[in-house]
Amino acid sequence: MVVDLEMGEGSPKLFERKQAVYRTLDDRYEIHGEKYKGQQYSHIYFTRLHYMRNLLYSLISKWKPHVPVNTVLGLEEGKECIIVGTIYKHMKLKPSILDEYSKERSKVPLVKPHNFVHPDDHLILEDESGRVKLAGSLLDPSAFVTGIVVALHGHETSEGDFFVQDLLEAGLPPQIERPLSSGEDRYVVFVSGLNIGSNTFNPLQFQLLVDHITGYLGDETEQSIASQIVRLIIAGNSVQIQQGLLNGQTVAPRDQSTLTEPIKELDILLNQLAAAMPVDMMPGPNDPANFSLPQQPLNKCLFPGASAYNTFFSCTNPHQFELDDIQFLGTSGQNVHDLFKYSEANNKLEFMERTLRWRHLVPTAPNTLGCYPFTDRDPFLIESCPHVYFAGNQDKYETTLVPGPEKQLVRLICIPKFCETGIAVMLNLRNLECHALGFSTCLDA
Numbered sequence: 001m002v003v004d005l006e007m008g009e010g011s012p013k014l015f016e017r018k019q020a021v022y023r024t025l026d027d028r029y030e031i032h033g034e035k036y037k038g039q040q041y042s043h044i045y046f047t048r049l050h051y052m053r054n055l056l057y058s059l060i061s062k063w064k065p066h067v068p069v070n071t072v073l074g075l076e077e078g079k080e081c082i083i084v085g086t087i088y089k090h091m092k093l094k095p096s097i098l099d100e101y102s103k104e105r106s107k108v109p110l111v112k113p114h115n116f117v118h119p120d121d122h123l124i125l126e127d128e129s130g131r132v133k134l135a136g137s138l139l140d141p142s143a144f145v146t147g148i149v150v151a152l153h154g155h156e157t158s159e160g161d162f163f164v165q166d167l168l169e170a171g172l173p174p175q176i177e178r179p180l181s182s183g184e185d186r187y188v189v190f191v192s193g194l195n196i197g198s199n200t201f202n203p204l205q206f207q208l209l210v211d212h213i214t215g216y217l218g219d220e221t222e223q224s225i226a227s228q229i230v231r232l233i234i235a236g237n238s239v240q241i242q243q244g245l246l247n248g249q250t251v252a253p254r255d256q257s258t259l260t261e262p263i264k265e266l267d268i269l270l271n272q273l274a275a276a277m278p279v280d281m282m283p284g285p286n287d288p289a290n291f292s293l294p295q296q297p298l299n300k301c302l303f304p305g306a307s308a309y310n311t312f313f314s315c316t317n318p319h320q321f322e323l324d325d326i327q328f329l330g331t332s333g334q335n336v337h338d339l340f341k342y343s344e345a346n347n348k349l350e351f352m353e354r355t356l357r358w359r360h361l362v363p364t365a366p367n368t369l370g371c372y373p374f375t376d377r378d379p380f381l382i383e384s385c386p387h388v389y390f391a392g393n394q395d396k397y398e399t400t401l402v403p404g405p406e407k408q409l410v411r412l413i414c415i416p417k418f419c420e421t422g423i424a425v426m427l428n429l430r431n432l433e434c435h436a437l438g439f440s441t442c443l444d445a
Helices: 042-063 097-105 203-214 220-226 253-274 334-342 348-358
Strands: 022-024 081-090 122-126 131-135 149-156 162-168 187-191 229-235 279-282 312-314 319-323 326-331 388-394 398-403 409-416 423-428 434-438
Touching: 042 081, 042 149, 042 162, 081 131, 187 388, 187 409, 203 220, 203 253, 229 319, 229 326, 229 388, 253 279, 279 319, 326 334, 334 348, 334 388, 348 388, 348 398, 348 409, 409 423
Parallel strands: 131 162, 187 229, 229 279, 279 312, 326 388, 388 409
Antiparallel strands: 022 319, 081 122, 081 149, 122 131, 149 162, 187 423, 319 326, 398 409, 423 434
16 A cells, blocks of 8 residues: 655655555454354353363473373372462452342442452462362462463372462463564554543643644654554554443433444545555454453444445454564553453563463453353464553553563553543554654643
8 A cells, every 4th residue: 555645845756655565463363153052151161171180281292291280170288290280269358249239229228449459368279189278388379360270290189179389381382483683663653542532531641642643744754753653553552432322221212323433434544544545443341342352343324434445344342363474463552451451560571471471362251351252262362472562541651571481571551541641652563662752632631
């Protein structure tokens, strides 16, 4: 695609927009004609355990080859062994439907904490044969969540617990070698949390972003940089619709415009973007899409203007793709937000790094985060290590590089909510360096 970027004053100069070879890998997250027929969520846990156990068995032979591997049912008191299973975290503060019912009936509202971690939480490991409570100081319950598959070295105590002496996680998956740099800069821009229709949305602020990355702002140097942007990723929560209107009742005519206006405004902005560059549109928890993961692509009928361009792509959440053989993997932030509720870390980047080491994008699904009840696969398993891993709708912009033991190198990016921060993120495909793009309409900013 060739897009001419106009110069401002003086003689006009045209820039040809650079391109990158794009390949979507969203097939694993798409639900093709599958229907819910009463299947239980145990299937997805069995699939996860089977895959991860085979993987961990291959690592145990190098980790501790002389220690026997056992099942939970086959534990014997005092005998050291290795067991592989799924962690279940017993949480004192974990919400339940009975608590919600009591809250509705109580005159005094219950305090709802932002994080449900408690000092009395403890871990349990289970496999097909049974479950056993984990003991010892090696494992800090606050750093783990339900749904992780690990290998543990230890022995059964006289109380019937399993005393953990060592832990083996799957670690970062294999990564394809990053292609050699062509020497020229090419950029991918990430933005999330537009929240069009909310009280915090500033249309001028987002229009500044649109004009900047499409090349209608700035001098010749800035327009030259804009021509090097090969793709825009919109990572969820693009609109905000008043929940009070979505009560299952027929919407009154006077309220119909309230529902549709944010989507129409978004389509106008997407129209400008898709006319200039390829755009990937991911759904988020506030968008008009299915709530449970993986979220399916937003219907293109919602965006008649943008859908007229073959540069507009409605994608799944999670979203996985390649640009010139550089692998990207990202979500609209639900997986990180749920880990924040049920575990603790120094920052959101640490949560993201843990999911890579656990080789599972959404370990808390389906326990505390809704997902489709797959029966024959777990699409959230991370089988190939991405070069870029992003999460949308975070409180602030953060980024780091995570190295792996087999020369893996992953760029982690927390994309902030644009409506609150006015910040988008720009990534250079040449060297995986990234920086923030800030936009403000305040004169004193």
